Every structure is written in C-alpha cells, then in structure tokens.
Amino acid sequence: MKTISDIAKMAGVAKSTVSRYLNGGSVSETTKKKLENVIKETGYIPNTFAQSLKAKKPNIIGTIIPRLDSYATTQTLIGIDEELRKLNHQMLISNSSQDLEREIENMYEMARQKVAGIILLATQITNAHLEAFEKVDIPVLLVGQEHKGVYSIIHNDYDAAYDMGKYVLEKGHRRIAFLGVTEKDIAVGVKRKAGFKRAIQEVDGVNVRFYETTFKIDDAIAISSTIIDEFKPSVLVCATDNIALGAMKAAYLKGVRIPEELSITGFGGYEITEIIHPALTTAKFYYQDAGRMAAQSMIQLINYEEIEPLIFSKYKIIEKESVDNL
Structure with missing residues (x-):
C-alpha cells in the first residue's frame, strides 16, 4: 500500500504538495498532471477523508459533542454512525469538553475541512453559536437543544x-x-x-x-x-x-x-x-433513535430536501424499585 510519502518521492515533490493536491488546493498544471500519472500508475487510494475533501460532494458529516464520558452522548453517536454508514457517509467527531468557545471553534474548523454538514450535540445556544451557524454556510442540525431558525432534534x-x-x-x-x-x-x-x-x-x-x-x-x-x-x-x-x-x-x-x-x-x-x-x-430517552433521526435528517438537508424544523424523539417512564407507594 503506497503512502503520501511514496507518492511525493515518485513525483519528485514535497509531501505538503501531495496533501494540498488531495485536499483540492492550488498546484501547478505540471505538478497536477505528474501527480495524476503517479497515482494512476500506483493505484494509490487516498483515505476517505481526503477523497471527501476532493469530491464535488463531500460525504463527511462533522459531529461535535460536549463530552466523551456521557452515556447519552455515546448512545447518540452510535445511532448517528450506524445510520450514516447505511447512507454511505462517514462521521468526523470533535469533542469540546463542555467549553463553549472550543465548541464554536470546532464548527469553524470543520467548515474549513469541508464537511458536508454539522450535527451539534449542544448544551446551550449563544449568540456566538448563531453567528457561527450563519458563517459556516453548511447545514447545521442541533441534537438535544432547540433554537428558532435552526433545525433541531430534541428529547421531549x-x-x-x-x-x-x-x-x-x-x-x-x-x-x-x-x-x-x-x-x-x-x-x-x-x-x-x-x-x-x-x-x-x-x-x-x-x-x-x-x-x-x-x-x-x-x-x-x-x-x-x-x-x-x-x-x-x-x-x-x-x-x-x-x-x-x-x-x-x-x-x-x-x-x-x-x-x-x-x-x-x-x-x-x-x-x-x-x-x-x-x-x-x-x-x-431513546438516544440511539435520536442519533439515527439526526443522520437521516442531515442527509436530507445536504440533498436540499425539506425536513421538519423541530423533531421530537420518544420517551417512556420506566417504573423500577426506587419509588415507594405512599
């Protein structure tokens, strides 16, 4: 299996040039043709993320989470991942560690990485969030919180x-x-x-x-x-x-x-x-179901299909032994 280093050496260019080419950046026509020939000769296959960046229609969905040590988060991620795979898309995860500034930075960074859309497992929505939603100029879907004018999937x-x-x-x-x-x-x-x-x-x-x-x-x-x-x-x-x-x-x-x-x-x-x-x-709350709904809704959004602005996931009161009948 050839690597970027191998391709760079065979083409006589720097690794950064190969990376820039794979990510859709600017390279000279001569270098572009040289890289195309080497890649064709070697049968080199870029990783999924690089392919998505270069494609006219990316298939990477950014997912921003507030914390890694949360049952609700992990179950939601399982639902998102399983459904995206069925729909031939990949998930890129970024953790904010409940830092709102970092959460917003993650949105801008994902947009720079040319993800097709962003699923945000939010804890709160600030004016800075709303500004970021506008500036990234890609579909954004909230899970767990709602805000007027932003597509949301919430627990009831x-x-x-x-x-x-x-x-x-x-x-x-x-x-x-x-x-x-x-x-x-x-x-x-x-x-x-x-x-x-x-x-x-x-x-x-x-x-x-x-x-x-x-x-x-x-x-x-x-x-x-x-x-x-x-x-x-x-x-x-x-x-x-x-x-x-x-x-x-x-x-x-x-x-x-x-x-x-x-x-x-x-x-x-x-x-x-x-x-x-x-x-x-x-x-x-059925977190995996909410994750699957989020994945389905995001794919509809990036395909310019209409979805409900606010979608509720289901819940059920589970009666166990911790409540006494007085």
Whole structure:
C-alpha cells in the first residue's frame, strides 16, 4: 500500500504538495498532471477523508459533542454512525469538553475541512453559536437543544417531566424536592423543571422545593446530602440519571433507605440504572433513535430536501424499585 510519502518521492515533490493536491488546493498544471500519472500508475487510494475533501460532494458529516464520558452522548453517536454508514457517509467527531468557545471553534474548523454538514450535540445556544451557524454556510442540525431558525432534534423533556411529576404524585408523594441544573441549559435546566412544575400545580397540598446542581455525580452527592438533612423530602426528583446516582450515594452514606425513607427518580434511562439496587425509576430517552433521526435528517438537508424544523424523539417512564407507594 503506497503512502503520501511514496507518492511525493515518485513525483519528485514535497509531501505538503501531495496533501494540498488531495485536499483540492492550488498546484501547478505540471505538478497536477505528474501527480495524476503517479497515482494512476500506483493505484494509490487516498483515505476517505481526503477523497471527501476532493469530491464535488463531500460525504463527511462533522459531529461535535460536549463530552466523551456521557452515556447519552455515546448512545447518540452510535445511532448517528450506524445510520450514516447505511447512507454511505462517514462521521468526523470533535469533542469540546463542555467549553463553549472550543465548541464554536470546532464548527469553524470543520467548515474549513469541508464537511458536508454539522450535527451539534449542544448544551446551550449563544449568540456566538448563531453567528457561527450563519458563517459556516453548511447545514447545521442541533441534537438535544432547540433554537428558532435552526433545525433541531430534541428529547421531549417537557412532557417527560410532566409525566414524571404526575407519576410521583399518583404514588402519594407530597413533600417533594426537585434537583435540576442551570437554566442556561434549556432542555434539562428549563424544560424539565417547567414540565414538572406544571404537574405539581395541578394538585393541592404539595410542598415542593427546587434545587440546582451540576451534571457531576460528586456535586449531586453534596447537594443531595444537604437536601436530605434540611428538607427531608419523601421523594427526590433528579433532572438526570447521573444526578440521581449521586442522590442515591448520598442516601447510602447517611443510612437512608431507598425507597422506604426516600424515593428517587431520574431522567435518561442509562443502562446502569437497571443494574444497581434498587433499580432507578426514570424517564427513558431513546438516544440511539435520536442519533439515527439526526443522520437521516442531515442527509436530507445536504440533498436540499425539506425536513421538519423541530423533531421530537420518544420517551417512556420506566417504573423500577426506587419509588415507594405512599
């Protein structure tokens, strides 16, 4: 198998010249013909990414993720990758490590690399994001967040939280703590809280308090310990499964029995929540399905086909052992 170095040596040019040629950059006609002849003689096949860059219609889809250590992210990526392969496209992944500036830089960099479109697993959308969407001049699709004027695939956070609220109320709970995240995150921080609030407002005699933490389990352990000591709720409704795992650890450390002394719920449907004991009652989101929908929608966009501006993925309340029936 020939390499770029081999091709450069045989053509009598620098490796950078070969790379520039493969990436569609400017080279002289003489050099271009020389490289074409060498590539033809050797049967050299550029890698998929280089081929995509040189093609009139690239087949690389950029996918920007906020973090690598997330169940929701990895499951969504599996769905995107599987569907893109079926559609003869490839995925290029870039991680922002929850750094918004880096996330925006990644968009510009992917555009420079001539990807066909960008799927963004966003945590929040700022004015800088909106400016980048305009400037990159390629299709952009949001997954997990929505914004007016941007194609989006979202989990039905509001309805799932409303159903979770109804569920704990039907179980007889009236002293309730809700542990959410910053409202900069519209999906998890705003919509899940709003849907839950709506359910609570439909019933009289409920004592509910709202708290805030981060997505980190250690932070959830700390705030959950405070909630248990100061408020003593009968149920702690957590905005994510990770936060719920932190709450369960806090209860364990304090010798509080689940669900006899404290019920706990989450959102996500992570696999680990079925393995632990007691298993966690949660609103399950189907992340792989959302990923497949994102891949399908992106291919439609780059083919100039019409799609719905806002698409919802499905969810289901999974009843396990972590909620007591009062």
